[in-house]
Amino acid sequence: MEIKKLSREEFPPLLLEIPDAPKQLYLKGNLPPADAKILCVVGSRSFTTYGKDVCQKLIASLAGKNVVIVSGLALGIDTIAHQAAMDAGLFTLAIPGSGIDERVLHPQSNLHLVRKILDAGGGLLSEFEPNFKATQYSFPMRNRVMAGLSHAVLIIEAEIKSGTLITSRLATDYNRDVLTVPGSIYSKNTQGPHMLIRLGATPITKVEDLHLALGFDTQMALPDPKRDDCSPQEKILLDLLREPLARDELIRKSALQASEANMYISLLEMKGHIKESMGEIRLA
Numbered sequence: 001m002e003i004k005k006l007s008r009e010e011f012p013p014l015l016l017e018i019p020d021a022p023k024q025l026y027l028k029g030n031l032p033p034a035d036a037k038i039l040c041v042v043g044s045r046s047f048t049t050y051g052k053d054v055c056q057k058l059i060a061s062l063a064g065k066n067v068v069i070v071s072g073l074a075l076g077i078d079t080i081a082h083q084a085a086m087d088a089g090l091f092t093l094a095i096p097g098s099g100i101d102e103r104v105l106h107p108q109s110n111l112h113l114v115r116k117i118l119d120a121g122g123g124l125l126s127e128f129e130p131n132f133k134a135t136q137y138s139f140p141m142r143n144r145v146m147a148g149l150s151h152a153v154l155i156i157e158a159e160i161k162s163g164t165l166i167t168s169r170l171a172t173d174y175n176r177d178v179l180t181v182p183g184s185i186y187s188k189n190t191q192g193p194h195m196l197i198r199l200g201a202t203p204i205t206k207v208e209d210l211h212l213a214l215g216f217d218t219q220m221a222l223p224d225p226k227r228d229d230c231s232p233q234e235k236i237l238l239d240l241l242r243e244p245l246a247r248d249e250l251i252r253k254s255a256l257q258a259s260e261a262n263m264y265i266s267l268l269e270m271k272g273h274i275k276e277s278m279g280e281i282r283l284a
Helices: 013-018 049-060 077-087 108-119 138-148 163-173 188-198 208-211 232-240 247-254 258-271
Strands: 004-006 028-031 035-041 067-071 089-094 123-126 152-156 177-180 274-277 280-283
Touching: 013 138, 028 108, 035 049, 035 108, 035 138, 035 163, 049 077, 049 188, 049 247, 067 208, 077 089, 077 108, 077 177, 089 108, 123 138, 138 163, 138 274, 152 163, 152 188, 163 177, 163 188, 163 247, 163 280, 177 208, 232 258, 247 258, 258 274
Parallel strands: 035 067, 035 152, 067 089, 089 123, 152 177
Antiparallel strands: 004 028, 028 123, 274 280
């Protein structure tokens, strides 16, 4: 597939609004539809099971909507986001921190993913010359392109000192919506999201939150009443919630490790199966 140098008129419209818009862009594949809502999804390379599951469930909930998933092709949450987008039948655009010639593409371990993205009708976009090899400074430059061409940025797991938070800061500078997923207070991976929430980011605690943030009808995001999207551990917790229980009592009755139980409780809240109020957890 050929690499095309875009004219200024072909740049994604939102990208032209930012003060430090790139002077050139190279494309392999296709650009997103002009009328699509563009969501940038980024997060930790050292993701947890919780982060992976949340990323997949949130993106899966957007199936059938005119949404584009943008990410940076990095290992971890970026990779999961691209794959989840394709699984949901959504357009996905990868923006690496390198040129887009296969010989220099970073990371090389994601070449197979790039080919899948292109085969699915998606795209690969970079401001760097096609044969440019990734450097330490090229990733923050890449992050500004991701934030600049998107309507909103969703952060899923990030340590306090991480490149992911550079993307969120740039999104704020460009007046884009910053969304983030809260998690365990004991996890380093959720220190970044919790800091963002304190600074005013929108917390995404269930799929309806994401749909609302993107301007969609939240009624379409209601959970499947069959609950066939739940793991065996999650079903244990749901079975125990025939009547409302305090969190500590639910964890004790489940016989799961506390950290494991808290993770699955968070996932069930994210899926919309349960809710916690007045010191008790109950079925939604």
